[in-house]
Amino acid sequence: xxxxxxxxxxxxxxxxxxxxxxxxxxxxxxxxxxxxxxxxxxxxxxxxxxxxxxxxxxxxxxxxxxxxxxxxxxxxxxxxxxxxxxxxxxxxxxxxxxxxxxxxxxxxxxxxxxxxxxxxxxxxxxxxxxxxxxxxxxxxxxxxxxxxxxxxxxxxxxxxxxxxxxxxxxxxxxxxxxxxxxxxxxxxxxxxxxxxxxxxxxxxxxxxxxxxxxxxxxxxxxxxxxxxxxxxxxxxxxxxxxxxxxxxxxx
Amino acid sequence: xxxxxxxxxxxxxxxxxxxxxxxxxxxxxxxxxxxxxxxxxxxxxxxxxxxxxxxxxxxxxxxxxxxxxxxxxxxxxxxxxxxxxxxxxxxxxxxxxxxxxxxxxxxxxxxxxxxxxxxxxxxxxxxxxxxxxxxxxxxxxxxxxxxxxxxxxxxxxxxxxxxxxxxxxxxxxxxxxxxxxxxxxxxxxxxxxxxxxxxxxxxxxxxxxxxxxxxxxxxxxxxxxxxxxxxxxxxxxxxxxxxxxxxxxxxxxxxxxxxxxxxxxxxxxxxxxxxxxxxxxxxxxxxxxxxxxxxxxxxxx
Ligand SMILES: Nc1ncnc2c1ncn2[C@@H]1O[C@H](COP(=O)(O)OP(=O)(O)OP(=O)(O)O)[C@@H](O)[C@H]1O
Ligand SMILES: [Mg+2]
Numbered sequence: 112x113x114x115x116x117x118x119x120x121x122x123x124x125x126x127x128x129x130x131x132x133x134x135x136x137x138x139x140x141x142x143x144x145x146x147x148x149x150x151x152x153x154x155x156x157x158x159x160x161x162x163x164x165x166x167x168x169x170x171x172x173x174x175x176x177x178x179x180x181x182x183x184x185x186x187x188x189x190x191x192x193x194x195x196x197x198x199x200x201x202x203x204x205x206x207x208x209x210x211x212x213x214x215x216x217x218x219x220x221x222x223x224x225x226x227x228x229x230x231x232x233x234x235x236x237x238x239x240x241x242x243x244x245x246x247x248x249x250x251x252x253x254x255x256x257x258x259x260x261x262x263x264x265x266x267x268x269x270x271x272x273x274x275x276x277x278x279x280x281x282x283x284x285x286x287x288x289x290x291x292x293x294x295x296x297x298x299x300x301x302x303x304x305x306x307x308x309x310x311x312x313x314x315x316x317x318x319x320x321x322x323x324x325x326x327x328x329x330x331x332x333x334x335x336x337x338x339x340x341x342x343x344x345x346x347x348x349x350x351x352x353x354x355x356x357x358x359x360x361x362x
Numbered sequence: 363x364x365x366x367x368x369x370x371x372x373x374x375x376x377x378x379x380x381x382x383x384x385x386x387x388x389x390x391x392x393x394x395x396x397x398x399x400x401x402x403x404x405x406x407x408x409x410x411x412x413x414x415x416x417x418x419x420x421x422x423x424x425x426x427x428x429x430x431x432x433x434x435x436x437x438x439x440x441x442x443x444x445x446x447x448x449x450x451x452x453x454x455x456x457x458x459x460x461x462x463x464x465x466x467x468x469x470x471x472x473x474x475x476x477x478x479x480x481x482x483x484x485x486x487x488x489x490x491x492x493x494x495x496x497x498x499x500x501x502x503x504x505x506x507x508x509x510x511x512x513x514x515x516x517x518x519x520x521x522x523x524x525x526x527x528x529x530x531x532x533x534x535x536x537x538x539x540x541x542x543x544x545x546x547x548x549x550x551x552x553x554x555x556x557x558x559x560x561x562x563x564x565x566x567x568x569x570x571x572x573x574x575x576x577x578x579x580x581x582x583x584x585x586x587x588x589x590x591x592x593x594x595x596x597x598x599x600x601x602x603x604x605x606x607x608x609x610x611x612x613x614x615x616x617x618x619x620x621x622x623x624x625x626x627x628x629x630x631x632x633x634x635x636x637x638x639x640x641x642x643x644x645x646x647x648x649x650x651x652x653x654x655x656x657x658x659x660x661x662x663x
Contacts, residue, residue, distance in 0.1 A: 170564050197570035207565035211583050220579055221569035266565075273569060 118146040120179075121277055121308050122167055127176035129162060129332075136162045137332045140176070144310060146276070149303050151319040151340075152312045154329035155355055160312040163329070164279045167310075168192075168199045181276055197225055200270030204282040206262040208254035214241070214265050215250040218272045225273065233272075240268040244298050260291030267298055278302065280311040314359060320344065328352045405630065412631040415622045434618035435639055437524055441532070441614055442601045444523075445539040449600065450593075452544030457551025458577075471548060478545035483606055487538050491610040495534045528613065535612035543600045550592050554585035590658070594651035598644050605640075615639065 120143050127140040137159045144150050152160045165171040167178060172187035179185070180195050209217050218237035222228055241247040244264040254262055263283055270278060280299065284292045296318050303309060303322045313319065319326060319340055326343040328336040330351050336343065347353045399405045418429040428436070459471035478486060515526060523529055558581045566580040608617035615636060623632040 168568060170567060193570045193572055196568055199568075201565075201568040203561060203565065203568075205561055207559075207561035209562065209565070209580055209584075211587070221571065224572070224575045224579065225570050269569065 120144070121146045121148075121181055122310070123177075123179040124163075124167075125177050127163070127166060127173050127178065129159075129166065129171065129173045129175075135332055137166070137173070140334055142327065142334065142337075144277070144308065146308050147306050148324050149309045149322050150311070150325050150327055151323040152310060152327045152329060153314055153319070153355070154335075155358075158329040159332040160329055161281050162332075164201075164281060164310055164312060167279060168196045168201060170201075193225070197221075197273050198276045200273060200275035200278040202263070202266050202270055202278065202280045202283045204286050206254070206259070206266045206286070208262055208266055208269070210254050213251055213253055214246075214257070217254065217265060218269050221269065221273050236272055237268070240271045241265070243271070243301075244268045245294075258291060259287045260294050263287065263291075263295050264298055267295070267302075271302075277308040277310065280309065280313065282312050282314070284313065284315060316344065316359070328355065330355070399630070407631065408628055409631050409635075411626045412622065412628050412635055415618075415626070415632075416635075430618045430622055431615070431636070431639070434613060434615035435643070437532075437612070438601065438604055438614040438616075439643070440522070440524055441536050441539060441604050441607065441612070442597075444536050445543060445604070446597050446600055448536065448540035449543040449547050452540060453547025453551050456544065456548040457555065460548060460552040461555045475545045475548050478542060483542060483603065484609060486542060487606060487610060490538050490541065491534055494537065495530070495610075499530055499534065531612055535607040535610060535614070538610070539600065539604055539607055543596065543603065546596055546599075547593065550589050550596060551585075554589035555581060557588055558584050587658075591651075591655060594647075594655070597651075598647055601644055601647070602640065 122142070122144040124140055124142045127137055128135070129137040140163055142150075142163075152164065154160055162171055166173045167180060167185070169185055169187065169189070169192050174187075177184060177186075181198055183195060185192065185195050208214075209220070212220065215234060215237050218240065219230065219233035222233045222236060223230060238247055238250065241250055244267055246261055246264050246268070249257060249261060249265075254265065257265065263286075267283075283299070284295050287295065292315070296315060299309070299311070299318065300322055309322075311318075311323075323340050325337055326340055327334055328338075328343065328347075328349075328351075336347065336349050336352050338348065342348075343352070344356065347356055415429045415431045417426050417432060419425075420427045456471040456474055459467040460475070462468060519526060523532055562580055562584065563576065566576040571579065604614060605616040607614055608620065611617065619632055619636040623629045626632065
């Protein structure tokens, strides 16, 4: 638990529902994340964790409910969604670095295109963040030449280059070899300590205990339980979260 | 043996009995074909007459100038180059539309591709040609292009489009070919765009790139690398397909070959020569593209 000051609401999700065809993927989601807050989302596979955080930057379009990001409503088909996305950094499970661009170009392309800043200036910003994720010496390599852990750190730096107000992580360590996981988690912990607002979908319970202000437990497209980490892990209040935790710790 | 001894030499590839049998069969077949033509058909080869249609000695300027067949070859090349440029433009626009969310754009591009792919090329070309040359060109006034005008009579124009008096004819043939091949390029482009993983689109959007920048900086550069080889293949196909334009009297290689075969009555010689010319043309491009592809691969770290 961090005792960073928690400020105004940054993401406000109200009555959010989403269907894929007839399949109800999300139902009546309500969640507010304030600036400086760190929220960990967990739940069984297919429970809608990814779908929920992807609605925040409209990689998925919702059908019912409202989402506000830093006071602006985001909705399907809106103009200027790009402006919202620049405030919302996202890190994917499969890294999704641009394979045809060098590491440093992966980082500079966003600031250069979005803010129209010069290549030199963008490179300076990029090198700053590459140093922060301890990978500056790989700047001129291409993504396929890096290990999974290194790629994910580059992906985090790429998102940070836009100076986002909030970071979304969608299972950032589940595609990594075990020995790579710690390096990525360390970066995320450092980010949290610096006061970044974060929503992390992850099953890394050590990370959750250390960093999260709240745990959001989802099942079958609904938020079943919201609790502080200690409460959630030691004394879950629903049968579904008990079952989930026992399965998670079972192996 | 120490570290500096050269590696053991590779086993030599030996020809087996099967190889010899195959070579023998091919040689026998050729021998038989030649025998049939010479002794059974009693065909007297006469190459000089036909070769004279490649180049001739011009008495006026006292120099060797290209004759009908070579001129046809140039026309074919010109047609193919311009048609490729135009077909690529159609292909990129339509191929992009094929992947758009907008239903109207998708219907238009889909109709275009299906119409052309499900009709014999000859039929399409006849329909298109008579529609365009009898309706659209007169309406646009292209028929009355001033062949004596400064631009039309310039060497530049001649080099790029051939004889200005045949310009509207050339344009019709070129458009036909471009529309036709454009449908196939559309499908190549569509496949290229769609082959870019979903995650790439998402990551590009997530960092706030505009739809245009997503395409230009992320999707297209990756797609281009994948589609260049099939695109090169389509270009060679286009050269071969251009023969069909002879049906609407465009004076390209196949059309002039028909004339040469008729006037000289040397049918075998003419078509063997013309076949050889097409082969040289297409094979040179194939070699060139293979070379470029190898170079691109090497420079791609
Ligand atoms: N594009 C789609 N089309 C149809 N159904 C989808 C689509 N994307 C997700 N779903 C369905 O929506 C549900 C929620 O998916 P989501 O990816 O959000 O789950 P998740 O909680 O992130 O699971 P995981 O832990 O496996 O990543 C799943 O049942 C999934 O099959
Ligand atoms: Mg997921």
